[in-house]
Every structure is written in structure tokens, then in C-alpha cells.
Amino acid sequence: MSFATRGFSGRRRAPDDRLPPGQTLVQDWPVLSAGPTPHVDTADWEFTIRDETGDDHRWTWDELLALGAEDVTLDIHCVTHWSKLDMPWRGVSLDKLFENVESEHEFVMAHSYGGYTTNLPLEDLLDGKAWIATEAEGEPLDPEHGGPARLLVPHLYFWKSAKWIRGLTMMPSNDPGFWEQYGYHIYGDPWKEERYW
């Protein structure tokens, strides 16, 4: 139903086919969150994957890093219409964390320090598509941006990349997380503009 608004021409940059529909390129890194920023010391930080047997797979900060972090350069897309391209990140691939996790369940609820949750299909976390990120743009992650560690799932809108990540719980159905219960899309593919439901 789109129509032109009189007088608007916009200030587009050269078209970039890496920019999903409805997104605008930013150079800075905006911050969005629903509540106060938790401050978690890496000495106290722990990451847990819980499967349906109740078994916890648990890592301390040093144990996480000992799995081997990798440097990746990727694009991130926020549901509030900004994208950042070619952003350098460092993190541990979730393939390494899931190596010894046996589960029949196909969905995951990500839990954060502070209580935030977001739901994802397990397959979106595997095969080199997701990380526990500890650095961005060459620096340790600021608490504002989810430090000490956040989930990084760049092919989905960025609210799925839970800040202050604390653990993942396997679940049999795709139950909605925090923003998903407040009307945001259950999956969140930026290329299909899956912003809201």
C-alpha cells in the first residue's frame, strides 16, 4: 500500500544488498534494553546448558575461553531499524558448547543475568551460526552492550542475541521469551521483516 510522501527524497547511501528491508545503516552502536543494566564480574560468571534430563553442562569464564574463541566479522540488524555492517566480534562457537549435549528437544530458551529471556530453534544456534560473544570491535563487551558475554545470533534480529547471557535451557516447544510475549516475532528473520506478530 506504500505511496510517496510529498517532498521526501531521503538521503540514501549507495544501495547495499547486505541491508535488509526497512533497515538503515548506522556507524555508532545504539543501546536498547527493558531495564537496568546488570553488572556481572567474570569471576562470578557462569554459563549453563540444561537439557531435559536436568543435567547441567556448566562453564566458568576461564573454561569458556579455554574452548577457544574465534574472530568473526558479521552484520547485525536491530528491530528498531538500524543495522551495522562488517562488525568485528570475538566469541566461542555454540557448536563447541553443544558438543557433549544430548537432547531430543528442538528449541532453546536463552536466559540472561537480570531475568531477560528469548526463544530460538536449536538449529539456529548450530553449524557456525551463533556464538557466546565476549568482545566486539576489539574490546571486551561493555555491560551496556551485554558484557561480559552475550549470545550472538546475527542472522536474526538482534533482540535474539541475548545480552548478559547466563544459560540455555532445552525445551520441547517454541515458547515465547520476553519480547516475544510483548508482541515481537517468534522467529525474527530480518530479511522477511519478521518484526512483530
Added chain:
Amino acid sequence: MSAQPVAPLRRSRPRPAWHVASVVETRPETPTAARLILDVPTWPGSDAGSHVDLRLTAPDGYQASRSYSIASSTPAGRVVLAIDELPDGEVSPFLVRELRPGDKLELHGPLGAFFVWRPGESRRPVQLIGGGSGVVPLYAMAAAHGAGDDPSPFRLLYSVRTPADVFFADELAALAGQAFGLDLVYTREAPDGWPDAAGRLTRETLAARTIPAEQRPSVYVCGSTGFVEAVASWLQDLGHSATDIHTERYGGL
């Protein structure tokens, strides 16, 4: 995005949808901001604090979308936005300077079911804390409170550069009274005769001019990231629970 307990699903709120809006009036709100009064016949109404995605299309099909808080809205009627011009912005300078009555644009909404206040839902007092144009969704809450008979005590602490930069100055002054406390902090220039020197909001001022933590207010904070980070951290120092603090930030686009 972060950090709150999960609330039960609410299915009663209007589903977001695309709407065509016609500009009824635009007028200066502050030296850098404009108030847009839009006619949106299909609008379903919205909770105070929610926002819209506003989309502009150029003649060649190029589109730009931005999110803006709703200052007020009525079903099948008016949607009021207040837009601050971002220096070097792409969309806000157009909205603030170029838009005229009769122009049409697209809105997607209402959006956001978390940073909202609904009359009659809770008896807890409400403390609003706004910085600059971050006051817009808070003004919507204060106006919704003023328009109904919800007995919750309301208070707004509003940090603003100068008297000329106050959004909804007349409306806020008219709402102020027994049920709604209005506290202004001027950061650059205070009015003549103002008891406090102009200066940035401090933790001491925050403590003195807000509902104390013992009364368990629901707190809504909106402003720049620096403002929100500082205020949310002070609120926790003052004894407010993280789960009572709702935050929203502007900026980035």
C-alpha cells in the same frame, strides 16, 4: 534489550497494523522539535507509552522507517507525535521542517506492550523520569492518568536543558496538582527566580525529588542511553528493585 520478569500474555491490546496518516497540523514544540497532529481513521487506539514505526517513501520507491513514541492517540482519530530533530538525521529533519498539513505518511502500530502504563491495572504509585525528548511516552502516561480516575499517585521528574526545551509544557503544567507531581531539573539554563542552579541531574536530586523506594513505585525511565544508564543505576542504589524499573532509550537514528 534485557532484564525484567516475564508478564502474562495480554491478548486484549490492539494488533499492530499499517495505517495511512494525514497531517492535520504541525507546530513547533521546542526550538528543535515539532508536534505532529495526524488524522488516522483506522487507528485502534493505543496504550500510553507505546510507539509507532513511521515510514516515508520517496518517488523512486526508496523508503526510510523510524520508531517514535506516541504522545497521545484516540481510536479512529488523532495520533500526536513530538519529533526532535537529530542533527544530520535523515528522517527527523524532514518531519520537523518539511511536513505540511495534508501530507500523507504510513504508520505501523501500535507497538510496544512493555513500556506502557494502563489505568486501573495496579494501585502502585508511578514515578516517571524523563530526559529531553524522552519525556514523550511519559507525558502520554501522565495524560492517560489525568484523563481517568485511576487513584495511583503519579510523579514526573523531567531533566531538560532550558525552559524553552520543555515538551508539552502547557499540558504538563495543567496536569500538575495533587494527583500528579511535576519536578523539573534544568541542566543548562533555569528560569529567572528558579530556586536551583542549572546543572545535570544528580543522585541527590533524584533521591529528593522522586517517590521513595519504600513505596514500591513502578518506575519508567526514558532518555538518552547515558541518562538512562545513570538514572537506572542510581535508582537501584536507592533501593528500587531492578524489576520495578522500566527503561526506554532514544537515539541511534
